[in-house]
Amino acid sequence: MTLPFSVPRCLRGEAFVLLFLFALICPAQQPTTGTKPWQKIPVPPLHTFHPREPLRVELPNGLVILLMEDHELPLIDGALRIRGGSREEPAAKAGMLDLYPDAWRTGGTKARTGDQMDDQLEMKAARIEAGSSQDSTSLSWSSLKEDFDFVLDEVVDLLRHPEFRQEKIDLAKEQMAGAIARRNDDVDEILRRESTRIAYGPDNPYSHVPEFSTVAAITREDLLAWHQRTVSPNNIVLGVSGDFDPKIMEQKLRAAFGGMPKGKPFPKTEITFRDPAPGVYFIEKEDVNQSGIAMLHLGIDRHNPDYFAITVLNELFGGGISSRLFSNVRTKDALAYSVGGGVGTAYDHLGLFRLSMSTRSGATAKAIDALNREIAALLKSGVTPVEVQTAKDSILNSFIFAFDSSDKVLAERMSYEFYGYPANFLDQFRAGVEKVTASDVDRVARKYIHPDKIAVVVVGHAPDFDRPLATLGKVKTIDISIPKR
Amino acid sequence: MRKLILFLTLAATAAAQDIASFEKRITVKTLPNGLTIVLMERPEAPVFSFMTHVDAGSAQENVGNTGLAHMFEHMAFKGTDTIGTRDYAAESVALKKVDATYAAYQAENEKVTERDPARVALLEKAWQQAIAEADQYVVDNEFGQIIESQGGEGLNASTNLDETSYNYSLPENRFELWAYLESERFLHPVMRQFYKERDVVYEERRSRTDSNPQGRLLEQFLSAAYTAHPYGRPVTGWPSDLKAFSAVDAMNFFHKYYVPSDIVITVVGDIKPAQAMPVIEKYFNRIAPAPAPEPLRTKEPPQKALRTVVLHEQSQPVYIEGYHRPDYTDPDDAVYDLLSDLMSKGRTSRLYRALVRDRKIALSAEGGSFPGNKYPNLFFFFALPAEGHTAQELAGPIHEEIEKLKTQDVTDDELRSVKVRARADLVRGLADNEGLALQLCQAQARYGDWRELFRQIDRIEKVTKADIRRVANATFTKDNRTVGMIETSKEAAAKGEQKQ
Numbered sequence: 005m006t007l008p009f010s011v012p013r014c015l016r017g018e019a020f021v022l023l024f025l026f027a028l029i030c031p032a033q034q035p036t037t038g039t040k041p042w043q044k045i046p047v048p049p050l051h052t053f054h055p056r057e058p059l060r061v062e063l064p065n066g067l068v069i070l071l072m073e074d075h076e077l078p079l080i081d082g083a084l085r086i087r088g089g090s091r092e093e094p095a096a097k098a099g100m101l102d103l104y105p106d107a108w109r110t111g112g113t114k115a116r117t118g119d120q121m122d123d124q125l126e127m128k129a130a131r132i133e134a135g136s137s138q139d140s141t142s143l144s145w146s147s148l149k150e151d152f153d154f155v156l157d158e159v160v161d162l163l164r165h166p167e168f169r170q171e172k173i174d175l176a177k178e179q180m181a182g183a184i185a186r187r188n189d190d191v192d193e194i195l196r197r198e199s200t201r202i203a204y205g206p207d208n209p210y211s212h213v214p215e216f217s218t219v220a221a222i223t224r225e226d227l228l229a230w231h232q233r234t235v236s237p238n239n240i241v242l243g244v245s246g247d248f249d250p251k252i253m254e255q256k257l258r259a260a261f262g263g264m265p266k267g268k269p270f271p272k273t274e275i276t277f278r279d280p281a282p283g284v285y286f287i288e289k290e291d292v293n294q295s296g297i298a299m300l301h302l303g304i305d306r307h308n309p310d311y312f313a314i315t316v317l318n319e320l321f322g323g324g325i326s327s328r329l330f331s332n333v334r335t336k337d338a339l340a341y342s343v344g345g346g347v348g349t350a351y352d353h354l355g356l357f358r359l360s361m362s363t364r365s366g367a368t369a370k371a372i373d374a375l376n377r378e379i380a381a382l383l384k385s386g387v388t389p390v391e392v393q394t395a396k397d398s399i400l401n402s403f404i405f406a407f408d409s410s411d412k413v414l415a416e417r418m419s420y421e422f423y424g425y426p427a428n429f430l431d432q433f434r435a436g437v438e439k440v441t442a443s444d445v446d447r448v449a450r451k452y453i454h455p456d457k458i459a460v461v462v463v464g465h466a467p468d469f470d471r472p473l474a475t476l477g478k479v480k481t482i483d484i485s486i487p488k489r
Numbered sequence: 490m491r492k493l494i495l496f497l498t499l500a501a502t503a504a505a506q507d508i509a510s511f512e513k514r515i516t517v518k519t520l521p522n523g524l525t526i527v528l529m530e531r532p533e534a535p536v537f538s539f540m541t542h543v544d545a546g547s548a549q550e551n552v553g554n555t556g557l558a559h560m561f562e563h564m565a566f567k568g569t570d571t572i573g574t575r576d577y578a579a580e581s582v583a584l585k586k587v588d589a590t591y592a593a594y595q596a597e598n599e600k601v602t603e604r605d606p607a608r609v610a611l612l613e614k615a616w617q618q619a620i621a622e623a624d625q626y627v628v629d630n631e632f633g634q635i636i637e638s639q640g641g642e643g644l645n646a647s648t649n650l651d652e653t654s655y656n657y658s659l660p661e662n663r664f665e666l667w668a669y670l671e672s673e674r675f676l677h678p679v680m681r682q683f684y685k686e687r688d689v690v691y692e693e694r695r696s697r698t699d700s701n702p703q704g705r706l707l708e709q710f711l712s713a714a715y716t717a718h719p720y721g722r723p724v725t726g727w728p729s730d731l732k733a734f735s736a737v738d739a740m741n742f743f744h745k746y747y748v749p750s751d752i753v754i755t756v757v758g759d760i761k762p763a764q765a766m767p768v769i770e771k772y773f774n775r776i777a778p779a780p781a782p783e784p785l786r787t788k789e790p791p792q793k794a795l796r797t798v799v800l801h802e803q804s805q806p807v808y809i810e811g812y813h814r815p816d817y818t819d820p821d822d823a824v825y826d827l828l829s830d831l832m833s834k835g836r837t838s839r840l841y842r843a844l845v846r847d848r849k850i851a852l853s854a855e856g857g858s859f860p861g862n863k864y865p866n867l868f869f870f871f872a873l874p875a876e877g878h879t880a881q882e883l884a885g886p887i888h889e890e891i892e893k894l895k896t897q898d899v900t901d902d903e904l905r906s907v908k909v910r911a912r913a914d915l916v917r918g919l920a921d922n923e924g925l926a927l928q929l930c931q932a933q934a935r936y937g938d939w940r941e942l943f944r945q946i947d948r949i950e951k952v953t954k955a956d957i958r959r960v961a962n963a964t965f966t967k968d969n970r971t972v973g974m975i976e977t978s979k980e981a982a983a984k985g986e987q988k989q
Contacts, residue, residue, distance in 0.1 A: 050662045051535040126837045126906045129913030182852040185876040189804035291803050292700035325633030338688035394638050401640025408534035
């Protein structure tokens with residue numbers, strides 16, 4: 005963000021560079037005209053605000069560094085985000101990217117075992133942890149500022165000389181086996197996993213599920229090869245925040261990472277997306293008195309120009325307390341404690357349109373009827389300008405919470421770097437939402453929500469249901485029993 | 490931007506120095522009605538966060554009304570006499586009718602003898618009709634909608650056995666609006682849509698407890714560990730009570746326990762105490778003073794025998810055991826904090842290394858204190874067996890680790906490491922408005938002084954190796970132990986796996 009925040013134009017009548025602050029300070033609905041007591045309370049202009057801007061440095065080897073100075077606490081935190089994640093693992097080795105970060109960190113370096121590293125870090129109340137997601141792996145750390153140099157050395161060593169000791173690979177595999185054995189114990193976990201698999205299709209890399217056999221197939225060589233393939237400076241975004249002098253920090257990081265040779269850019273995986281086969285999918289679970297329900301098909305990515313209208317739609321339909329799903333299905337129908345959802349938006353691939361809720365077994369069909377009713381009403385009767393204004397106010401007035409701390413600003417900027425979005429994407433977001441009208445919301449609702457494409461997934465105890473699921477459509481029963489070890 | 494000067498060296502004066510740096514930015518005031526306000530100026534960004542802490546939780550409920558503290562928390566989102574209604578004069582008449590018809594229905598329905606099913610059905614219909622009449626005046630969720638549309642972030646509340654708290658964040662220019670909304674919430678609460686919300690809360694119980702194997706285990710475990718004290722009861726309430734208590738019961742609970750002298754509010758963010766305090770006083774001092782409720786009288790009698798509950802479930806096994814320990818005011822409270830860290834924190838912790846890394850019989854293992862801390866509570870050990878191991882198999886290795894605590898001194902490195910971490914973890918919790926509001930609020934509410942947040946680190950610093958052995962020997966005895974296990978039933982195990 006370019007953020008020389010200043011006194012807003014609405015107050016002093018001068019040119020105003022940053023459109024998005026305008027609404028923050030002069031919201032479309034100033035609560036001064038209403039008749040209710042709360043509407044008579046003045047809302048003065050917001051204090052001027054100059055969020056810190058991270059310093060961006062790009063090394064000759066391609067490493068992008070973002071530095072965020074923040075002296076409030078005597079801590080320094082850092083994170084490396086590395087391209088390549090679970091969507092790129094072979095199906096026959098599903099779980100490799102869950103295993104990798106664990107084995108990487110606990111497996112230690114050539115010089116030091118992971119256990120020795122743990123002992124030294126804990127004595128300093130410092131930590132280094134590895135992680136992974138669908139599209140990346142990460143190495144992050146946190147320490148008191150006086151321990152930064154020590155921790156950075158360890159981080160660089162882990163990055164460049166990981167050992168992946170076999171005993172820690174074996175331990176991590178046992179941990180994964182334990183998680184696989186437990187994966188059918190909790191309704192929410194079953195619903196999340198199986199509904200994603202149904203929506204994307206079993207062969208889509210976004211729905212890979214590790215099995216005992218796929219985890220057993222992973223070798224130390226696989227992990228080393230993955231590390232070799234992904235850990236190149238030109239595939240990494242590094243963010244550091246905390247109590248430091250940026251000039252000195254830049255020198256330290258140049259010295260630490262500048263010597264890494266440039267590698268092959270990690271290729272973007274091309275994945276084909278198809279909507280699920282519509283219908284009802286049922287998973288039996290005997291030991292519950294509440295059903296988990298999800299309704300899904302494909303969503304959009306954030307490059308889509310309709311992203312802003314979708315954001316307003318999601319807020320209005322399945323977002324907070326004022327949303328339709330909360331007010332109608334929870335408050336009025338009393339069918340759920342948790343209910344919500346919307347059109348999913350991912351940075352670089354299609355997310356999922358997903359509504360989910362849980363309801364007592366004896367109201368399962370009624371709850372699905374209620375969700376269908378809400379979708380039908382949205383598509384048929386559309387939204388009201390008041391609803392749209394409330395949703396926009398909610399998004400725009402709380403917009404400041406997207407950048408009210410240096411950590412949040414840094415995290416946003418790292419995401420934009422990683423996915424190739426413009427650095428001022430937040431400004432674009434703010435301006436985009438501001439322009440959304442009720443007819444935009446109606447248009448995108450009809451464009452991106454398709455009742456005829458929806459897969460309905462139900463996890464529950466069928467004998468207790470209010471109606472057989474067959475009354476809702478063709479039912480396919482899904483067997484989730486776990487293939488033997 | 491200002492800098493918080495926090496001293497991370499472990500000098501004995503550390504707490505005093507941290508307190509001095511915070512004192513410059515913190516203002517405390519007890520309003521004439523007894524309500525305590527803690528304000529902290531933190532102008533990092535033009536926003537603020539608050540926490541309202543009410544010193545009443547599920548432990549304050551009577552038998553028959555379990556779940557009521559949590560139920561009232563839900564009702565505190567339903568609005569007031571001016572928010573959430575189309576016509577309060579008419580609505581309040583309609584709500585009185587709901588109360589009356591529900592009381593009549595309940596009286597007949599709960600009859601042990603001479604219960605007339607036809608009359609019950611008739612009275613239930615009258616009650617449902619009264620609800621429908623009252624509902625026509627409701628503006629659904631207007632209270633939450635105002636907060637959200639004004640930029641509210643993280644709107645939430647929570648109830649536990651000890652306390653009820655409410656929190657969210659707003660842009661700083663909505664400070665006066667916040668003071669109005671948050672005070673109105675407790676000045677003029679209205680029990681609209683009570684019985685529908687009771688059904689919503691029942692769904693919450695199904696999610697957390699009835700349909701969740703670990704939830705089922707914990708409910709059974711706690712009710713075995715406590716015979717007298719209310720810590721043995723579920724926060725969401727027993728099913729019978731959750732289906733029976735009334736809007737009148739909820740208001741009675743509110744009037745008795747939501748008294749200003751038992752409420753602490755902290756606000757942290759871009760506020761100037763000199764300007765903010767008068768605004769707060771203007772709105773919150775409208776709440777009438779009231780006598781504090783009598784303290785909870787019942788104390789859990791000493792446990793005299795091992796208690797064990799075993800659930801035979803379809804799910805994978807789980808192991809928990811707990812030992813009665815004193816409350817947070819006990820001089821040994823810091824010893825228990827240190828024990829929790831030593832046994833559980835990270836990959837250097839004793840339970841991880843012994844059970845997970847070396848013996849490979851657990852996926853995870855931890856120890857700590859729960860289910861509250863205001864009253865004598867439990868020090869627990871909780872572990873998930875690794876694949877192919879039973880819950881029972883974990884008991885021996887856990888007891889070996891306990892035995893080491895009793896018979897051998899912890900090492901110098903362990904003691905040092907735990908103490909350094911306690912301090913660093915405190916600092917990490919001070920990094921944002923929400924975390925500060927929460928921690929200052931809890932310290933102020935528990936001890937009557939937010940400075941205890943820092944002093945508790947000094948208390949941990951003073952713990953010795955001998956303290957650890959002494960407390961372990963006094964606490965971890967067989968007669969003081971309650972064990973809870975989920976064992977996987979054989980037919981479930983056979984069913985859950987595919988034949989190859």
